[in-house]
Amino acid sequence: MRNKPIANVNADLLKERKNCSFDIEELTNLIDGGKNQTARRREIENMLLKNMPFDIIPEECLSAKEKYENAVRKSVALNKIGVELVSQVTKAKELSDLTLTLRRVSDAYFREVTPFLLHLGMFIPTILGQCSDEQVAHWLPLAMQLKIIGTYAQTELGHGTFIRGLETTATYDERTEEFVLNSPTLSSSKWWAGGLGKTANHCIVVAQLYTKGECYGTHPFIVQIRDMDTHMPLKGLKVGEIGPRLGFQTADNGFLVFDNFRIPRDSLMMKHAKVLKDGTYVKIARHSKLTYGTMIFVRVLLVSEMAFNLSKAVTIAVRYSAVRRQSELKPNEPEPQVLDYLTQQHKLFISISTVYAFQFTSNWLMKTYHTVQANMKHGNTDALPELHALSSCLKAICTSDCSAAIEQCRFACGGHGYMISSNLPSLYAFTTATRTYEGDYTVLLLQTARFLVKTWEQVELGNAVTPMVAYLARHQNREAWDESPEGIIRAFEAIAAGVYQTESVRSVSFGQSDAIKDVMKQLSDLYLLYWSLERTGDLLTTLKSTLGSYDGRVYERLMEEALKSPLNQEPVNESFHNEPEPQVMDFVSQQHKLFIGIASYYSYSMTALWLWDILTKVTSELGVGKTDRLPESHGRAVFMSVFNSEMEKSVSSLSAPLQAVLRQLVELYLYYWTLEKRGDLLLVLQSTLGSYDGRVYERLMEEALKNPPNKEPVNESFHKYLKPFIQGKL
Ligand SMILES: CCCCCCCC/C=C\CCCCCCCCCC(=O)SCCNC(=O)CCNC(=O)[C@H](O)C(C)(C)COP(=O)(O)OP(=O)(O)OC[C@H]1O[C@@H](n2cnc3c(N)ncnc32)[C@H](O)[C@@H]1OP(=O)(O)O
Numbered sequence: 001m002r003n004k005p006i007a008n009v010n011a012d013l014l015k016e017r018k019n020c021s022f023d024i025e026e027l028t029n030l031i032d033g034g035k036n037q038t039a040r041r042r043e044i045e046n047m048l049l050k051n052m053p054f055d056i057i058p059e060e061c062l063s064a065k066e067k068y069e070n071a072v073r074k075s076v077a078l079n080k081i082g083v084e085l086v087s088q089v090t091k092a093k094e095l096s097d098l099t100l101t102l103r104r105v106s107d108a109y110f111r112e113v114t115p116f117l118l119h120l121g122m123f124i125p126t127i128l129g130q131c132s133d134e135q136v137a138h139w140l141p142l143a144m145q146l147k148i149i150g151t152y153a154q155t156e157l158g159h160g161t162f163i164r165g166l167e168t169t170a171t172y173d174e175r176t177e178e179f180v181l182n183s184p185t186l187s188s189s190k191w192w193a194g195g196l197g198k199t200a201n202h203c204i205v206v207a208q209l210y211t212k213g214e215c216y217g218t219h220p221f222i223v224q225i226r227d228m229d230t231h232m233p234l235k236g237l238k239v240g241e242i243g244p245r246l247g248f249q250t251a252d253n254g255f256l257v258f259d260n261f262r263i264p265r266d267s268l269m270m271k272h273a274k275v276l277k278d279g280t281y282v283k284i285a286r287h288s289k290l291t292y293g294t295m296i297f298v299r300v301l302l303v304s305e306m307a308f309n310l311s312k313a314v315t316i317a318v319r320y321s322a323v324r325r326q327s328e329l330k331p332n333e334p335e336p337q338v339l340d341y342l343t344q345q346h347k348l349f350i351s352i353s354t355v356y357a358f359q360f361t362s363n364w365l366m367k368t369y370h371t372v373q374a375n376m377k378h379g380n381t382d383a384l385p386e387l388h389a390l391s392s393c394l395k396a397i398c399t400s401d402c403s404a405a406i407e408q409c410r411f412a413c414g415g416h417g418y419m420i421s422s423n424l425p426s427l428y429a430f431t432t433a434t435r436t437y438e439g440d441y442t443v444l445l446l447q448t449a450r451f452l453v454k455t456w457e458q459v460e461l462g463n464a465v466t467p468m469v470a471y472l473a474r475h476q477n478r479e480a481w482d483e484s485p486e487g488i489i490r491a492f493e494a495i496a497a498g499v500y501q502t503e504s505v506r507s508v509s510f511g512q513s514d515a516i517k518d519v520m521k522q523l524s525d526l527y528l529l530y531w532s533l534e535r536t537g538d539l540l541t542t543l544k545s546t547l548g549s550y551d552g553r554v555y556e557r558l559m560e561e562a563l564k565s566p567l568n569q570e571p572v573n574e575s576f577h578n579e580p581e582p583q584v585m586d587f588v589s590q591q592h593k594l595f596i597g598i599a600s601y602y603s604y605s606m607t608a609l610w611l612w613d614i615l616t617k618v619t620s621e622l623g624v625g626k627t628d629r630l631p632e633s634h635g636r637a638v639f640m641s642v643f644n645s646e647m648e649k650s651v652s653s654l655s656a657p658l659q660a661v662l663r664q665l666v667e668l669y670l671y672y673w674t675l676e677k678r679g680d681l682l683l684v685l686q687s688t689l690g691s692y693d694g695r696v697y698e699r700l701m702e703e704a705l706k707n708p709p710n711k712e713p714v715n716e717s718f719h720k721y722l723k724p725f726i727q728g729k730l
């Protein structure tokens, strides 16, 4: 399909393509994983092109409800083809190749994401990773053939990061051999699960397991939540859509609240732990964190997801930069393509290199994941901590870098990059969420830091460590690395860079032509050089700090430095004899620090009262609490001039002494009431999270309940598309 020449191609793009130093098909094969995979991908693309319904009206022009219904319509058509293709597959490797190809190709049909994303990305993997063999035999075919639609509800209003703090309870009732699910508090409401709001009829629920009066910690349960025929929520639970969000608009992220909701005993996913009929708890897992397995899997998947999303963004930006011409550099000559500007290349090329860094690392990480899984099947969990640390840090870095790089791509496309139709805003909205979900950036980096510190302790004791962290032992020389946070981060970056370089060299070392090798080498060098320049500070071995020295001799060093001061070279300074010591208040620099703060404060307050609408706009974007830190001088200038002129207008016709007193009174009044009523001022934040009274969860739930999709218990797309599809009548 893509090989055919396309008519009316922009001349600049054609010229750029002609300049390519290597065979594009060869690189395509490398990216796909081989010639056969490229051919298979194209076959699937063609099949979808023939059978998939396209949007009649652009997705972004639809209402929220229409967007969701349109996404269901397309997902059902896509899944019909997917299920058919999956049924023809016999080998596990073919299945995983096919799933990934379908995932990639299907992206072309959604500006946002499919409501089935969690079904594929977490529901099926959790069945595979958390169910006993008998449970897999029951649930997997249903899920693979989409006879049931599932999601993964772990996060609650009150807790996402701290899983051990989840509040939903599953209490075993041995009389009926059932678990009773309850949401004891508002903050225990399940929140966020994709597809839960309207689409899913099953859900994996992570809850605190109680039996015989004991709590055994969080466990996953597979729970039916909607009637299979009517799709109505089952009695004993409240389920709905959480409301508009930055991206993921068609993923119907939902909430779920249980009120004595009963589920059979075997709803507990029993690969790692069981509850016997009489309520006895039996632990099977050799490692306490195996119930967190799906998260590791998705973190691994996300590295390749980021490579893919960034590859789309940078392809858009590079193509557009070849087409876009701007600024007359030489009179009467054509304006240059923006791609020719070095500054533009700086924005774009690092993204290209990052795509390959992520993709090579992702291939390697997935292989590592499968090796560790295979070992764990035989009871060996030794490599799990390292896999957790590795997947955590790579997930954190790649999601963060990816959304930042996509922003650069958007900047590189100027104003047009801000159009939804450019797809860059949607790519950004999708990827910036990945920095938070499946483990927040900071939290995951801290997990890795914890592992590195523990490894370091082993190195100190002279114990053997795994090859991936063996460099810690090599760098025991304090000049090269230290145990400060910077040192740990630097070490972690060394891992990522090392993998990229070795993997990219390995991947292109056979088969591939010299031209491809050259380009890959250049990209690899670019990535390494770019980051060593970006992180020059971290790479410097001397911290140049009295406080941060390795030996901790803080006070000695502070004293040594103090003694070097020129002022200490004479016992009595001559100013003792000649001039009185000034009050610090008299120093102009001190006045500058203090008075500008006071003046700014009044300016904001005045502007708040007299120009309420401007404040509302500015603060709703920046937050009242941040106005005193407004970075833009423009913003400051507006506040200052409004303050001055409005004040002058009010008092200018009065006598001078009265003006002075009134000004003081106004200042006092404003000062006093701004502090007293800061809660009211905060109302302009228009935020469920930033309300003065801190009733965050109540407000989130109130807003969710106002959400139009929750006005009807079952969306009509269920009757039109989902039900006929599930029942095989479509
Ligand atoms: C055929 C199928 C094919 C599928 C194809 C799919 C195609 C689809 C493509 C793409 C899919 C991607 C899209 C998916 C969309 C997902 C949408 C979002 C979903 C979600 O967000 S779900 C919710 C995710 N939630 C989180 O990630 C929560 C983050 N929090 C945690 O992970 C943990 O709570 C914590 C790690 C921060 C802390 O846990 P805690 O129990 O308190 O542990 P600690 O005290 O800190 O540490 C104790 C000890 O445990 C070790 N440890 C922690 N976690 C793990 C782990 N996961 N594995 C192993 N070990 C772990 C930790 O290191 C400590 O060890 P130590 O004591 O130091 O030795």
Ligand SMILES: Cc1cc2nc3c(=O)[nH]c(=O)nc-3n(C[C@H](O)[C@H](O)[C@H](O)COP(=O)(O)OP(=O)(O)OC[C@H]3O[C@@H](n4cnc5c(N)ncnc54)[C@H](O)[C@@H]3O)c2cc1C
Binding pocket: 118, 152, 153, 154, 155, 158, 159, 160, 161, 162, 191, 192, 193, 194, 248, 253, 433, 436, 437, 438, 439, 440, 441, 442, 443, 446
């Ligand atoms: C688009 C999207 C889709 C999602 N889909 C799902 C889903 O399908 N199923 C599901 O179960 N969940 C889902 N989630 C929830 C997601 O997994 C959580 O939001 C995520 O794990 C972060 O947890 P949190 O919201 O509790 O953040 P918090 O932990 O409250 O984070 C707030 C801040 O506190 C900091 N912080 C928290 N703990 C620490 C710590 N120990 N040390 C230092 N700093 C800390 C964080 O770094 C962050 O800056 C989704 C979220 C989003 C945005």
